[in-house]
Amino acid sequence: MYIMQTILVTGAAGFIGSNLVLELLRSLSPVQIIGLDNMNDYYDVSIKEYRLEQIAASAAEHSDSQWIFIKGNLADKALIDKIFADYKPEIVVNLAAQAGVRYSITNPDAYIESNLIGFYNILEACRHSYDNGAKGVEHLVYASSSSVYGSNKKVPYSTDDKVDNPVSLYAATKKSNELLAHAYSKLYNIPSTGLRFFTVYGPAGRPDMAYFGFTNKLLAGKTIEIFNYGNCKRDFTYVDDIVEGVKRVMQAPPERKVGEDGLPLPPYKVYNIGNSHPENLLDFVTILQEELLRAGVLPADYDFEAHKKLVPMQPGDVPVTYADTTPLERDFGFKPSTPLREGLRKFAEWYKKFYNC
Template identity: 80%
Template sequence: MKPINVQLTNKTILITGAAGFIGANLVLTLLSDNTIHTRLIGVDNMNDYYDVSIKEWRLKEIQTVAEKSTSSWTFIKGSIADKELINSIINTYHPDIVVNLAAQAGVRYSITNSDVYIESNLIGFYNILEACRHSYDNGEKRVEHLVYASSSSVYGANKKVPYSTDDKVDNPVSLYAATKKSNELLAHAYSKLYNIPSTGLRFFTVYGPAGRPDMAYFGFTNKLLKGEKIQIFNYGNCKRDFTYVDDIVEGVKRVMMGAPERRIGEDGLPVPPYAIYNIGNSQPENLLDFVQILSEELVRAEVLPEDYDFEAHKELVPMQPGDVPVTYADTSALERDFGFKPSTDLRTGIRRFAEWYKEFYRV
């Protein structure tokens, strides 16, 4: 186990993408923990890549919890691609910990809308790194730990499973994957040059209540409710390491408190205080089995009627460009260093999503 070397109590934490799926859940978790007293600063550009009302709902949930919390909450609407804004936030609030979860998500969307990936995932992340670098100029304190979202997509079409952080990841199959690999390389360079402790987290197929509508479980539900067919790629011969959002957040929280140690190498120069971890459930589910569980839980939650003909609404189709046949996380490093392994089973997670969906959309 790594020692806890970054305390959360009485710290200022900047969370980008704070109205996003993982970001909002992280904020809620930190605000709900009254054993810590933190100042949370959230940033999100509230873009319309998906239904903004879901982001607004998340922010309302945060505000409700914040009113009873021993920690404080400040929300700033803006983009991490806005260099002046990011510098202003760093110079105003002097965060001790930065958690960068802001990014343009989605593999397929990156094929048709490339510009936004360069703007958010590359320029935006560069702005975060630069702000961390200058956070201790002019005698100001430095950022203790930068934690940022990478993705399982960096493994590309790796044949070896489960995916290990020791594997080479030089063959991305989508622009999205390439930008996430670029984040890791940039973070490594800044860790080496400026001694900034940074940890990248490769998330595996995150799902749960109030998730992203572009994810399969959410999109399938929308289509089934409209009586449309759902397309199951690679003729159902795909496996995904579905990871429940609460497990992701618990992993992020633990990692925040365990920054890579700053130390000097034999050459007299800093050894990069840099780390990468997978956060996944380590139990890949076949897409057809996943659809079966989803259908059963949608019926149970009364989102769909008991006599719904699911077979008539399934269509098996070829693999999509940018997709991979399997994702499967080796989380042994996360378990070794933080004593944590995601454990929420798929049915439990899908059940919570179905119940949220019924309530949110008043089905």
């Protein structure tokens, strides 16, 4: 008898989470996917609802699979324990987190609740999934961030680099996730993989990200501010590339091994997922402008120069992000490769349709 694989995806109404669920329904059916999200109003909830509608439509097409959505908070330990008890997920993909560097300066409580307490609850639930000899969780995959590299001067960023200098609370919570996962992997033999994402973008993305915020402001006739006088470089990674990386990683947990002392070696890995091709922010803005014109979001005679302002660096920001993805290529034969123009074109077309502008 075929027993469906059960996958828990937290942050399932989020940008990466929703795209991952869609891909899993498309490529792994029959599969049972449990989605958890608190649907908070950090940004426009209608975008999260739109993503859930896309998932519901896909789930209806893949009737041999099961999609179960639970609205709830990662910091609710009783809820997390109940989800694990009721559904016994084999794979857990923890994407739920309070995101954003600048918001962590003004609202730190949200980061402690979601990124630390919430992640601890996931780790504890994974630990207890093995109680009474149960098979339990086969692989915990969780979102880390390129922010953990902080003020590192060496580029490209490698997972072998020391990352003890976070420049934001957000980055500190993500590094904490990696440390906690390592401890739990060592103590309880939980196969875990952390993924450091590099500036993810695409259709139905997060409105707090630069490309989305710039578009909103330009459409409203406001001035966009380009930080560090345009000298920032970002490793922009298209969401489909991120999802493909997550999908490959989640199906290949780190191997459980015993060390010379007879104790488990932690089945623990960390990978970068980035485009390995940092783009200058001014070049990025130029391509975005061209694609917004092409999609008809902005009129052909739009005066971009009148709506641009070069400003200094913001607290918590870093001048460059650049991923060394050699280990990902070596272990999974995969490297993100979507060109920036192609990704921004898809975003601009989605924006035009979603906002009917």
